[in-house]
Amino acid sequence: MGRDHEVTVIDRSKQAYLCGSFPLLIVGERESNKVRRSLGSLTRRGVRHLEAEVESVDTSSHTVTTSAGKQEYDYLVLASGAVYDWDAVPGARNAYSFYNIDTARRLRRKLASFRNGRVIIAVASLPYKCPPAPFETSLVLDWAFTRSGVRRDVEIHVFTPEPMPPGSGRAPGGR
Ligand SMILES: Cc1cc2nc3c(=O)[nH]c(=O)nc-3n(C[C@H](O)[C@H](O)[C@H](O)COP(=O)(O)OP(=O)(O)OC[C@H]3O[C@@H](n4cnc5c(N)ncnc54)[C@H](O)[C@@H]3O)c2cc1C
Known part of the structure; x- marks a missing residue:
């Protein structure tokens, strides 16, 4: 996209992990620091990372409310992933x-x-x-x-x- 576009990734986490490496990490074939990337490093690619909790989305006013304030957008991509329910199975x-x-x-x-x-x-x-x-x-x-x-x-x-x-x-x- 051209320079007139701004891209912001809002994530509560500072780091992104490559889960595909976890099977090798558990047997000592990968190191933790090699399977993660700082989301802040996206700035090198012109992408801003806002470390914040997304609290709500209002698609009529094109606004995302976060713990760090409101963010307006033209286009919104929601990719909040899956949260594990560790209590679904007792023990x-x-x-x-x-x-x-x-x-x-x-x-x-x-x-x-x-x-x-x-x-x-x-x-x-x-x-x-x-x-x-x-x-x-x-x-x-x-x-x-x-x-x-x-x-x-x-x-x-x-x-x-x-x-x-x-x-x-x-x-x-x-x-
Ligand atoms: C053991 C294992 C091995 C895997 N191996 C592979 C593989 O080999 N190849 C492959 O392609 N895939 C693999 N996967 C699957 C892959 O990791 C997932 O498909 C991928 O991570 C999904 O990406 P996502 O961005 O949709 O969700 P996630 O990676 O879960 O990212 C969602 C992000 O949203 C953030 N977030 C959620 N809610 C909020 C909120 N309210 N406010 C702020 N931030 C929020 C979270 O912090 C998180 O960073 C593997 C997964 C596992 C567990």
């Missing part, structure tokens, strides 16, 4: 996860000393963010436990309400 808060940076770091610390036992990757309900991630992560764990020489002492199970991993079945048309 889930105490389980390990790799679905955000904090839980992935905690799981990484646990896996660093994990030598034997049963790992269950459990999908609680559909839909969920990134359908391939549980299956991909089971394969990453298989690889990591093989590399560290403990694979024979570890069981890996994936439980899901889906009949099969995404992309592995026949399309409805039979192809």
Whole structure:
């Protein structure tokens, strides 16, 4: 777009994380500081980052109300993502996860000393963010436990309400 356009990203967070790297981060193959980018660095591309909470949107007056004041717009793109409901499954808060940076770091610390036992990757309900991630992560764990020489002492199970991993079945048309 030409110079007469201004682009502003409003996000409560200072950082954006590349979630696709979390399966590798938990086995020590990626570092936290390599899988994040400062949203402030968008200014190098002429994009302003406003660190604020979006409180409401008024499409008739073209206004976004934020914790840092009102912002008027000509075009609005809403991309607020999905928020995890950690209380939907009783006890889930105490389980390990790799679905955000904090839980992935905690799981990484646990896996660093994990030598034997049963790992269950459990999908609680559909839909969920990134359908391939549980299956991909089971394969990453298989690889990591093989590399560290403990694979024979570890069981890996994936439980899901889906009949099969995404992309592995026949399309409805039979192809
Ligand atoms: C483990 C895992 C692995 C994945 N692997 C891949 C992969 O390999 N390839 C791939 O393409 N995708 C992958 N994904 C999916 C990918 O991360 C998501 O599809 C993507 O992050 C969705 O982007 P989004 O911008 O819609 O939402 P989000 O990334 O959730 O971003 C939403 C943003 O909105 C902000 N926000 C929300 N509400 C407000 C508010 N009221 N005020 C201010 N800010 C707000 C949040 O702070 C957040 O920064 C993976 C996801 C996971 C969890």
